[in-house]
Amino acid sequence: MVVRGGDRGFVTRARRWLAHGFLMGLIAGSLWLTGTQAQASGERVVPDLRNDPQAPGRRAAVRMRIAVTLHVATMGDRPALDPRRLERAMRRANEALRQFGIEVFVARVALMPEGFAEIKHRRHRRALAGFAPSDGTVHVFLVDTVELGSLLRADRGVRGLHWRYRGLSRKLRNREYVVLGNDAPATTLVHEIGHLFGLEHDLGRQNLMCSCREGPQQVFTRAQGVEIRRGAAQFISRIRG
Numbered sequence: 162m163v164v165r166g167g168d169r170g171f172v173t174r175a176r177r178w179l180a181h182g183f184l185m186g187l188i189a190g191s192l193w194l195t196g197t198q199a200q201a202s203g204e205r206v207v208p209d210l211r212n213d214p215q216a217p218g219r220r221a222a223v224r225m226r227i228a229v230t231l232h233v234a235t236m237g238d239r240p241a242l243d244p245r246r247l248e249r250a251m252r253r254a255n256e257a258l259r260q261f262g263i264e265v266f267v268a269r270v271a272l273m274p275e276g277f278a279e280i281k282h283r284r285h286r287r288a289l290a291g292f293a294p295s296d297g298t299v300h301v302f303l304v305d306t307v308e309l310g311s312l313l314r315a316d317r318g319v320r321g322l323h324w325r326y327r328g329l330s331r332k333l334r335n336r337e338y339v340v341l342g343n344d345a346p347a348t349t350l351v352h353e354i355g356h357l358f359g360l361e362h363d364l365g366r367q368n369l370m371c372s373c374r375e376g377p378q379q380v381f382t383r384a385q386g387v388e389i390r391r392g393a394a395q396f397i398s399r400i401r402g
């Protein structure tokens with residue numbers, strides 16, 4: 162099920178948000194590089210040093226910049242997720258990924274129609290796939306509530322999940338995405354990106370791939386970093402191919 166924009170009320174509210182600069186603020190936030198179009202690149206990219214006083218040393222090593230498409234679920238009159246939480250999650254993701262030469266950035270923000278704030282059942286997850294074409298970007302859905310129906314992989318029940326299509330439909334082949342609930346801590350996004358690039362869970366409490374993780378100190382190991390790079394390169398080549 163893909164709901165498209167015939168709802169006048171929705172369009173009116175969307176315009177109001179745009180007028181308030183909410184979505185533009187998400188894209189243009191000083192922590193994120195602004196991209197005018199979605200891209201995922203395995204090539205060396207000239208660092209964009211604007212707004213980043215620490216940039217020279219850290220950005221110089223980035224070889225892979227991976228675009229994120231944000232899909233913001235709506236609840237009544239407002240977006241389902243606090244943008245400040247998202248900002249922290251993006252910052253946390255790049256802290257963990259940059260040492261392995263990967264950076265994620267928000268390339269596009271799309272408002273969801275109403276009806277996707279609660280992702281609880283298989284049919285909900287499948288409906289999200291309709292919004293997540295294999296277009297070279299990592300699709301991240303920002304919702305209010307995530308719950309498990311019968312799901313193989315989700316984290317702490319209600320905070321985030323990584324979904325990958327494993328069925329036979331040609332239309333959905335290769336589709337995958339990440340969902341973040343509104344109570345997701347800052348590490349959830351990078352944890353789910355870890356899954357997206359091929360990592361399994363780890364039992365170490367200081368590891369970002371532990372579903373037990375707590376506190377601010379978690380990292381990826383060097384071996385996980387190698388695997389993430391391989392997974393990210395595959396993600397990019399699969400979409401290109």
Ligand SMILES: [Zn+2]
Nearest residue numbers: 315316362372
């Ligand atoms: Zn997990």
